[in-house]
Amino acid sequence: MSNKRLIKSTGVISFATLVSRALGFVRDILIASLFGTGMFAEAFVVSFRIPNLFRDLVGEGAANAAFVPVLTEYRTTRSEREFWNLSKSLLGIMCGVLFLVALLGVLLAPVMVKAIAPGFIADPDKLEITISLTRIIFPFIFLVGLVAYGMGVLNSLNHFAAPAFGPALLNIGIILALIYVCPKFGVTGLAFGILAGGALQVIAIGSVLYKKGLRPNQSQSHLPGRTRFAHPAIKRIWKLLVPRFFGSAVYQMSVIVDNIFSTFQWIVGVGAPAALWYSYRLFHLPLAIFGIALATVALPKMSREVARKDIASLKDTINFSLRSVFLVLIPAGIGLATFGRPIIRTLFERGEFTAYSTSITNSALFFYSFGLFACGGIKILVNSFFSLGDTKTPVKVASVSFFINLGLNFALMWPLKIGGLALATSIAATFNFVVLYILLTRKIGDMGTSRILNSLWRVLVAGVVMGIFSYAAGRFLDGLGKGFAIDVIGVIGIVLSSLAIYVLVSLALGVGEMKRFLKWILRRG
Numbered sequence: 001m002s003n004k005r006l007i008k009s010t011g012v013i014s015f016a017t018l019v020s021r022a023l024g025f026v027r028d029i030l031i032a033s034l035f036g037t038g039m040f041a042e043a044f045v046v047s048f049r050i051p052n053l054f055r056d057l058v059g060e061g062a063a064n065a066a067f068v069p070v071l072t073e074y075r076t077t078r079s080e081r082e083f084w085n086l087s088k089s090l091l092g093i094m095c096g097v098l099f100l101v102a103l104l105g106v107l108l109a110p111v112m113v114k115a116i117a118p119g120f121i122a123d124p125d126k127l128e129i130t131i132s133l134t135r136i137i138f139p140f141i142f143l144v145g146l147v148a149y150g151m152g153v154l155n156s157l158n159h160f161a162a163p164a165f166g167p168a169l170l171n172i173g174i175i176l177a178l179i180y181v182c183p184k185f186g187v188t189g190l191a192f193g194i195l196a197g198g199a200l201q202v203i204a205i206g207s208v209l210y211k212k213g214l215r216p217n218q219s220q221s222h223l224p225g226r227t228r229f230a231h232p233a234i235k236r237i238w239k240l241l242v243p244r245f246f247g248s249a250v251y252q253m254s255v256i257v258d259n260i261f262s263t264f265q266w267i268v269g270v271g272a273p274a275a276l277w278y279s280y281r282l283f284h285l286p287l288a289i290f291g292i293a294l295a296t297v298a299l300p301k302m303s304r305e306v307a308r309k310d311i312a313s314l315k316d317t318i319n320f321s322l323r324s325v326f327l328v329l330i331p332a333g334i335g336l337a338t339f340g341r342p343i344i345r346t347l348f349e350r351g352e353f354t355a356y357s358t359s360i361t362n363s364a365l366f367f368y369s370f371g372l373f374a375c376g377g378i379k380i381l382v383n384s385f386f387s388l389g390d391t392k393t394p395v396k397v398a399s400v401s402f403f404i405n406l407g408l409n410f411a412l413m414w415p416l417k418i419g420g421l422a423l424a425t426s427i428a429a430t431f432n433f434v435v436l437y438i439l440l441t442r443k444i445g446d447m448g449t450s451r452i453l454n455s456l457w458r459v460l461v462a463g464v465v466m467g468i469f470s471y472a473a474g475r476f477l478d479g480l481g482k483g484f485a486i487d488v489i490g491v492i493g494i495v496l497s498s499l500a501i502y503v504l505v506s507l508a509l510g511v512g513e514m515k516r517f518l519k520w521i522l523r524r525g
Contacts, residue, residue, distance in 0.1 A: 013293035016164030021285050023171035028281055029347055030178040031190070036352025037271030037278075037360070039126050040187040042263075045277040046117045047133035048194065049259060051105060051141045066240035067152030069303040069387055070233055075156055076307055084213055086233050087153050091216060093234070098145040105138035116256055117273075119263025129187070136191040143198030150205035154212070155300055162208040164293070166201040173197025240391050250398040254405045254428070258421050261409050269360055272418045278348060278357075279364035279422065282340070283372060286332035291325055291376030295383050302387035311444055318384050318440075319448040323455045325376040327513045330456075331463040331502045333372035338471035339494065340365040342478065346487040363419040371426025374433040381436040393439055401432040455513060462505040470498040 035041035067090065074083045105112070113120065113130050120127045151163035177193020185192075262272035298321050305314040336343075341362045349358050382394045405428035412420030441447060477490040506514040 013160050013164040013296060014289050016161060016168070017289045017293055019165065020167040020171060021288065023168050023175065024281065025347060027171050027174050027178065028278060030175065032278065032348040032353040032357070033351035034178065034182060035187065035274075036354065037274035037357040038352055039123075040129065041274040041277075041352075042120075042271065043126055043130040043133055044187050044190055045273045046113065046120070046259065046263075047130050047137055047191070049255070050109075050112055050116060050134055051138050051144075053255060066237040066391075067149070068156050068299050069240065069306075069389065070237050071153060071156035072300050072303040073307050074233065076304060080213070084215070087214060088216055089234060090153075090237070091149060091214075094145060094149045098142040101145075102139045102142040105141065106135050109134040109138065116259055117263045118260060119265060133187065133191050136188065137194055140194050140198045143195070143202050147198070147201045147205050150202075150209050153209060153214070154205070155296060157212060158300060159208070159212070160297060162205060166205055169200035169204055170194070170197035173200055240386070240389065246395050250395060250402050254402050254425070257402075257406055257409060258425065261413055261421055262418065268413055268418045268421065271357060271360060272421075275357065275360040275418055276364055276421065278344070278361045279368055282336060282343065282365055283368040286329055286336075287372060287375055290328045291379055294321055294324060295376075295379035298380065299383040299387060302384060306387045306389075314384070314387070315444060315447045318380065319452060321380045322377055322447075322452055323513050325380060326373055326452075326456055326459050327506075327511070327517070329373045329376040330459050331466055333369040334463040334467040335470055335495070335498060336369040336372070337366050338467045339474045339498070340369070342474050342487065342491055342494070346484070346491045360418050363417065364422040367416070367419045367422035367426055369426075370423065371429040374426070374429040377433045378429060378436060381433065381440055384440055385436075388443070390443070393443075394436065397432055397435050397439070400435070401428040404428045404431055455511060458509040458511045459506065462502050462509055462511065465505045466498050466502040469501050470494060473497070 031041065031044070035044065071083065071086065074086055110131050113127065113134055117127075117130060120130055147163075147166055151166070154160070154163050173196035174190065174193040177189050177196065181189030181193060183189075258276065259273060262268055262276050265272060298317060302314055302317055305311075305317065341358065344358050344361050344365065348361070349355065385391065385394050405424050408424030408427055409421055412424050414420070416423060441449070473494040477487070477494065480486055480490070503514060503518075507518075
C-alpha cells in the first residue's frame with residue numbers, strides 16, 4: 001500500500017467517521033437538551049464510562065495490538081484456510097471472555113460505581129440511578145467486543161468501510177431512543193438505546209464477515225490433538241495481548257482518575273463529569289476523523305513492512321503519517337481553543353444545558369485542545385511499536401504518563417477547576433508522545449526528524465495566524481447577541497473562513513503536505 005493509497009483508505013474511514021460524528025452530535029444535542037449537566041446526565045456519563053473502560057481492555061485494544069499484526073502476517077504468508085481457521089479460533093475465545101466480563105460487570109456494578117464516582121456516595125439518589133444504568137448498559141461490552149473483533153479481521157483484509165460506519169449505527173439506536181423512549185422512561189431509555197445500537201453494529205459487521213468467508217460453524221482443520229482454542233498462533237497473540245492489556249489499563253486508569261476528581265464538585269464545580277463528556281466529544285472529533293483513522297489504516301501497512309523486513313519503508317510510513325497528523329490536528333486544536341465557546345453554545349445551549357454548562361464545558365475543551373496533536377501522534381507511534389511486536393515499551397511510557405497526569409490533577413484542579421483536569425491530560429499526552437518518539441528512533445533509527453520539524457514549524461505558524469482570526473471573529477459573533485440562526489450561520493462562516501486562511505498561509509509558507517493534498521483533491525475532482 002503506497003502513501004497515496006494510505007490517504008485514500010484514511011479518507012474512507014474519515015468520511016465514515018464524519019457521518020458517525022455528525023450523528024453523534026445530534027445525539028449529544030438531544031442529551032444536552034433533555035438532561036443538560038444535571039444529575040441524570042452525570043449518572044449516565046459515569047455509567048456509560050465504566051463499560052467503555054473495559055471495552056478498550058478486552059475489545060478494541062486486543063484488535064489493534066494483537067489481532068491485526070498476526071492476522072495480517074497469516075494473510076500475507078499463509079493460505080486463506082489457515083487465515084479463517086485462526087479468525088474462528090479468536091472468535092470463540094472472544095465470546096467466552098466478553099460474556100464473563102459482562103456478567104461480572106452486572107453483578108459488581110455497585111462496587112464499581114462507588115469506586116469510580118466516590119463523590120456520588122453523598123447523594124443516594126444519584127448513586128442509585130448510576131448503579132441501575134450501569135447494570136443495564138454493561139452487556140454492551142459483549143456487543144462492542146464482537147464489533148472490535150470484526151474490525152480487526154476486516155482491517156487485516158484491508159476492508160475499512162464497514163467497521164468505520166459501524167459507530168453510526170450505534171448513534172442511530174441512541175437517537176431513536178432519545179426521541180421515542182426517553183420521553184416516557186427518562187434516562188433509562190437512553191441505556192436501552194445503547195444496547196440496541198450495539199446490536200445493530202454486530203449484525204452489520206457479522207454480515208460483512210460472512211460475505212468475506214467467515215463460517216463460525218464450519219469444521220476446522222487443526223494439528224492432531226488441538227482444539228479450536230489451541231490454535232498455534234493463539235500463544236503469539238496472547239504474548240502481544242497481555243502487555244497491551246496492561247497498557248490499556250494504565251490509560252484507562254487515567255480516565256478513571258479524571259472521573260473520580262470530576263465527581264468532587266466542591267473542588268471542580270457542579271456538573272463536571274458531564275462537562276468533561278461534552279468537551280471530550282468535541283476534542284475527539286478531529287482526532288477520530290483523521291488521527292485514529294490514519295493510525296487504523298497505517299497499522300496493517302506497517303505490519304506488512306515489518307514482515308518483509310523493509311525498515312526503510314516503515315520509517316517513511318511513520319514520517320508521512322506524523323506529518324499528516326500535524327497538518328490536520330494542530331490547526332484543529334488551535335481552532336477549538338480559540339473558537340470553542342461559540343461552537344458549544346450553538347450545539348448545546350438549550351433546554352437543560354445552560355450558559356453555566358457552556359462555560360464549564362468550554363473551560364475543559366480549551367485545555368484539552370493543547371494535547372490534540374500529541375494524542376494523534378501517540379496513535380501513530382503506538383501502532384508503530386505494535387507492528388514491530390513491541391507492546392511493552394508503550395506500556396512503560398504510559399505508566400509514567402499516568403503518574404504525571406495524577407500529580408498534575410492534584411496540582412491544577414484547585415486553581416483551574418475542571419480546566420485543570422483537562423490540562424493535566426494534555427501535558428501527560430505531550431510527554432507520552434515525545435518519549436515514544438525518542439524511544440522509537442533509538443529502536444529503528446532516525447525517521448526523518450528534520451523533515452518533520454521543518455513541516456511542524458510552518459504548520460504551527462499557519463495555525464497561529466488562523467487562530468488569531470478565529471478568536472477575533474468569535475468575539476465579534478458573541479457581540480451580535482444570542483440567536484440560533486445567527487449562531488449557526490456565524491459558526492459555519494467563521495469555520496470555513498478560518499480553514500481558508502490556514503490553507504492559504506500554509507501554501508505561502510511552503511507546506512509540502514498541503515500542496516500534495518490539494519493536488520490530490522483536484523485530481524479526484
